[in-house]
Amino acid sequence: MDGMSSPPTSPLTPGYRLLTVGMIALVALGAFEALAVTTAMPTIVHELDGLALFAFAFAGPLASGVVGMVVAANWSDRSGPRTPLLVMVALFLIGVLVAGWAGDMPTVVAGRLVHGAGGGGLIVALYVVVGRAYPQPMHPRVFAAFAAAWVVPSLIGPLIAGLVTEHLGWRWVFLGVAALVVLALAAVLPALRRPELRTPPSGEPERWRWGRILVGCALALVVLALHLVSGAAERLDWPVVAGAIAVGVVGVAFTLRPLVPAGTFTVRRGLPGAVALRGLSASAYLATEAYVPLLLTERFGFTPSLAGLALTAGAVTWSLASWVQTKVPADRGDGAIVRVASVLLAGAIALVLFVSVTDALPWLALGGWALAGAGMGLMTPRFSVLVLRHSPEREQGFNSAAGTIAEYTGMAVLLAFTGALHLALLAVGGVAPFVGVFVAGLVVAVVLVALAGRVDAVAPTGAEEVADARRQTA
Numbered sequence: 001m002d003g004m005s006s007p008p009t010s011p012l013t014p015g016y017r018l019l020t021v022g023m024i025a026l027v028a029l030g031a032f033e034a035l036a037v038t039t040a041m042p043t044i045v046h047e048l049d050g051l052a053l054f055a056f057a058f059a060g061p062l063a064s065g066v067v068g069m070v071v072a073a074n075w076s077d078r079s080g081p082r083t084p085l086l087v088m089v090a091l092f093l094i095g096v097l098v099a100g101w102a103g104d105m106p107t108v109v110a111g112r113l114v115h116g117a118g119g120g121g122l123i124v125a126l127y128v129v130v131g132r133a134y135p136q137p138m139h140p141r142v143f144a145a146f147a148a149a150w151v152v153p154s155l156i157g158p159l160i161a162g163l164v165t166e167h168l169g170w171r172w173v174f175l176g177v178a179a180l181v182v183l184a185l186a187a188v189l190p191a192l193r194r195p196e197l198r199t200p201p202s203g204e205p206e207r208w209r210w211g212r213i214l215v216g217c218a219l220a221l222v223v224l225a226l227h228l229v230s231g232a233a234e235r236l237d238w239p240v241v242a243g244a245i246a247v248g249v250v251g252v253a254f255t256l257r258p259l260v261p262a263g264t265f266t267v268r269r270g271l272p273g274a275v276a277l278r279g280l281s282a283s284a285y286l287a288t289e290a291y292v293p294l295l296l297t298e299r300f301g302f303t304p305s306l307a308g309l310a311l312t313a314g315a316v317t318w319s320l321a322s323w324v325q326t327k328v329p330a331d332r333g334d335g336a337i338v339r340v341a342s343v344l345l346a347g348a349i350a351l352v353l354f355v356s357v358t359d360a361l362p363w364l365a366l367g368g369w370a371l372a373g374a375g376m377g378l379m380t381p382r383f384s385v386l387v388l389r390h391s392p393e394r395e396q397g398f399n400s401a402a403g404t405i406a407e408y409t410g411m412a413v414l415l416a417f418t419g420a421l422h423l424a425l426l427a428v429g430g431v432a433p434f435v436g437v438f439v440a441g442l443v444v445a446v447v448l449v450a451l452a453g454r455v456d457a458v459a460p461t462g463a464e465e466v467a468d469a470r471r472q473t474a
Contacts, residue, residue, distance in 0.1 A: 010138075010141065011134065011138055011141050011142045011145055016133070016134065016138075018190060018191045019129070019133060019191040019192075019194065020142065020145060020191075021187065021191070022187050022188030022189075022190070022191035022192070023126055023129065023130075023142075023146070023188065023191070024145055024146065024148075024149045025149075025183070025184040025187040025188060026089070026122065026126065026184050026188055027126070027146045027149040027150075028149040028150070028152065028153055028184070029177070029180050029181060029184040030119060030122070030123075031149060031150040031153040031157065031315065032153035032157045032177060032180060033096070033115075033119075033177045033180075035153055035157035035158050035161065035308070035311050035312075035315060036157050036158070036160070036161035036173045036176075036177060037112075037161075037173065037174070037177075038058075038158075038289070038290065038293060038308075038311055039157075039158045039161040039162050039165070039173075039293060039304055039305075039307065039308035039311060040161050040162075040164075040165045040170040040173045040304065041054065041057060041058075041290075041293070041294075042293055042294050042297045042298070042304065042307070043165050043170050043304055044057075044105070044108060044170050045057070045105065047170070048102075048104055048105040048108065049105070050104075050105025050108070051423075052423065053105045053106070053108075053109055054290075054294075054419065055227060055230055055290070055415045055416065055418065055419025055420075055422070056109055056224075056227040056228070056230070056419070057105075057108060057109055057112060058286070058290050058411075058415055059223065059224075059227045059411070059412040059415040059416060059419075060109050060112050060113045060116060060224065060227065061112045061113060061115060061116025061117075061119065061120075062116060062120075062223070062408040062409070062411050062412040062415075063113075063116070063219075063220040063221075063223035063224050063227075063408075063412050064113040064114070064116040064117040064120070064220055065116045065117060065119055065120025065121075065123075065404075065408045066120060066216050066219050066220050066223070066259075066405050066408055066409060067117055067120070067213075067216045067217055067220050068088060068091070068116070068117035068118060068119070068120035068121030068122075068124075069120045069121055069123070069124045069216070069401040069404050069405050069408070070209075070212055070213050070215075070216030070259065070401060070405070071084070071121060071213060071216070072084040072085075072088055072120075072121030072122070072124040072125050072397070072401070073124050073128075073397035073398050073400065073401030074208060074209045074212065074213065074397065074398075075397075076124065076125055076128040076397040077128075077395075077397035077398065078207070078208065079198075080132070080196070080197050080198045081125040081126075081128040081129050081132065081197055081397075082192045082197045082198045083198075084121060084124075084125050085122060085125035085126070085129070085188075085192065086185075086192075087118075087121070088117075088118040088119070088120075088121035088122040088125060089118065089122060089181065089184075089185050090118065091114055091115065091117050091118030091121070092115045092118030092119050092122060092181060093115075093118070093178055093181040093182070094114055094115070094118075095111045095112060095113070095114030095115025095116065095117070095118060096111065096115050096174050096175075096177050096178045096181065097111070097174070097175070097178050098110060098111030098114060098115075099111030099112055099115070099174045100171050100172075100173075100174030100175040100177075100178065101171070102171075111174075120404065120408060123404050124397065124400050124401045124404055126146075127384065127387075127388070127400035127404075128397050128400060129197060130142050130143070130388065131388050131391070131400070132196045132197060133194060133196055133197060136388070136389065139384075139385050139388055139389075140325070140326045140381060140385050141326055143322070143381035143384045143385060144322045144323050144325070144326045144381055146322075146381070147318060147319045147321075147322030147323070147377055147380070147381060148319050148322065148323065149319075150315045150316075150318060150319050153315070155312060155316065157308075157311075157312070157315075158305070158307075158308025158309065158311045158312045159305050159308060159309075159312070160176075161173050161304070161305075161308060162303060162304035162305025162306070162307070162308045163305050164176065165304045165305075166303060166304060166305065211258075212258060212259065215255055215258050215259060216255075216259060216405075218255045219252065219255035219256055219259065219405075219409065222248060222251040222252050222255055223248075223252060223409065223412045223413065223416070225248060225251075226244075226245060226248035226249075226251075226252070226412075226413065226416040227412070227415070227416045227419065229241060229244040229245060229248065229416075229420070230245070230415075230416040230417070230419040230420040230423075238424055241420050241424065245416065245417060245420060248413075248416070249413060252409060252413055253265070256405070256406075256409055259401070259402060259405050260272075260275055260276075260402040260405065260406055261275060261399065261402055264276045264402070264406065267451050267454045268454070269454050269455070269456060270386075270390060270455075270456075271386065271387065271390040271391075271399065273451075273454035273455045273456075274334075274382075274383045274386040274387055274390075274403065274455045275383075275387065275399075275402050275403050275406045276406060276451075276454070277338060277379075277383065277448060277451060277452070277454065277455055278380070278383040278403050278406055278407050279406030279407050279409065279410030279411075280410060280444055280447060280448045280451070281341075281342065281345065281375075281376065281379055281380070281383075281445075281448055282376075282380075282407040282408075282410055282411050283407075283410035283411045283413065283414040283415075283444055284345060284346075284349065284414070284441045284442075284444040284445040284448060285345060285372060285376050285441075286411040286414075286415065287411065287414040287415050287417075287418045287437070287440065287441045287444075288349050288352060288372070288437070288438060288441035289310075289311070289314065289369070289372070290415065290418075291418070291422070291434060291437050291438070292307075292310045292311075292352060292365060292369060293307040293308065293310065293311070294434075295352075295355070295356060295362075295365065295434050296310065296362055296365065299356075299359065299362070299434070300362040302362070309366055310365060310366045310369040311369070313366050313367070313369050313370035313373065314369040314370060314372050314373030314376075315373060316370070316373065317370045317371070317373035317374040317377060318373035318374065318376050318377035318380075319377060320374070320377065321341075321373070321374040321375070321376075321377025321378045322377040322378070322380070322381050324377075324378065325337055325377070325378050325379075325381055325382055326381075334382055334386060334455045334456055335452055335453040335454075335455055335456040337378055337379060337382055338378075338379045338382065338448075338452040338453075338455050339449065339452035339453065340375075340378065341374075341375040341376070341377075341378035341379035341452075342375060342379065342445060342448040342449045342452050343375070343449055344371050344372070344374050344375030344378070345371075345372050345375035345376065345445050345448065346442060346445035346446055346448070346449055347368075347371055348368045348369060348370075348371035348372035348375065349368075349372065349438060349441045349442045349445050350368075350442055351364055351365065351367070351368030351371070352365050352368050352369065352438050353435065353438040353439060353442060355368070356431055356434040356435050356438055357431055357435055359431055382455070383403060383455070384400075384403065386455060387399050387400055387402075387403045388400070414440065414441070414444060417440060418436070418437040418440050418441070421433075421436040421437060421440065422434070422436065422437050
């Protein structure tokens with residue numbers, strides 16, 4: 001691709017350096033936004049009296065992100081990822097500005113819905129860029145570089161966001177992110193001139209999949225409705241809330257099915273297993289992480305900047321673990337890596353649960369979240385590598401979107417459940433509201449441990465594994 005006689009091994013070689021740096025700038029922007037807003041959110045809901053929309057404020061961007069992903073995937077497969085990438089960055093910028101100038105919590109949520117659509121589509125476009133522009137042996141290093149882009153934001157993002165929130169106000173967290181969007185866009189524009197990023201794959205151009213886009217919109221609406229019910233849990237009878245959530249989950253499953261590979265719901269080995277486990281791991285992680293700063297500020301009196309140290313610890317270890325996983329060959333050890341990583345994640349959530357139950361040792365939650373970040377850093381890049389490995393060029397957009405849609409949908413659904421649970425248990429008081437949330441996250445993490453081997457495309461032994469292999473080739 002770059003004219004060298006031997007295949008390049010580093011994404012920073014001259015033929016790839018500009019593109020890699022531009023993409024890392026965009027990933028770092030997303031990292032800073034995620035960490036900064038999570039740090040500031042307890043203050044935002046307190047000032048705007050928006051606790052009922054706390055979980056919605058995190059899940060709303062996930063729901064709208066699904067629409068962005070489906071559109072960006074279809075668009076990228078149709079004409080290359082360059083134009084959809086630029087459009088999604090623009091949506092991200094608009095949403096951040098709306099949230100920053102919001103006068104009430106519903107407007108904050110509206111802004112996050114817009115920037116969520118842009119952020120979700122941006123992720124898919126970046127993954128397609130990796131598939132189009134880089135040789136397959138380089139993919140693990142590129143995804144590790146994406147994880148490394150979290151290092152600086154994780155070191156300074158929560159602290160800066162906490163200090164800005166304390167001394168200037170939470171609005172400047174959003175407005176500061178908007179400034180970073182402009183800088184990142186300036187960095188990536190020259191890198192998008194490569195011809196393979198501005199043209200469709202060889203053969204007949206991909207048509208617009210309007211049915212798939214409408215299904216993505218329906219999925220987003222179901223998730224948002226689920227969170228509206230979740231936000232009303234404090235005012236409604238628990239059986240009504242539980243029934244509504246159950247109906248919502250069925251609706252999510254129905255609308256999600258056309259957007260993911262066949263076999264995802266049964267966790268079939270190979271690509272479907274990687275997509276399903278990516279969703280489980282992300283949901284367990286985020287549904288817990290969203291409440292860690294809230295636990296530390298409400299229960300233990302931490303300032304926003306101190307509570308943000310938990311996010312810093314998790315992001316730093318995530319980045320380090322992502323580098324470690326590049327040392328394992330790209331086609332070996334997938335199941336083993338995911339199993340070790342999921343055990344780390346489950347252990348981390350158990351530590352946070354212990355802190356919430358005992359109402360003591362708050363600093364242990366910070367150490368626990370460092371373990372969670374390590375677990376996610378080991379397995380998340382692996383899932384991305386697996387998806388591209390099993391995807392022909394014309395399906396890279398769809399499959400990349402499927403993995404991220406499963407991730408976003410899993411996080412949104414579990415956040416709806418934990419949000420309702422947290423609000424409902426406020427009536428009980430004491431440690432119950434946080435204990436319920438962390439138990440739910442731990443259950444999902446334990447399921448992840450049990451299913452970790454399903455990412456391996458070929459089972460070593462056993463009748464069940466042979467049957468799965470036959471279904472894959474059918």
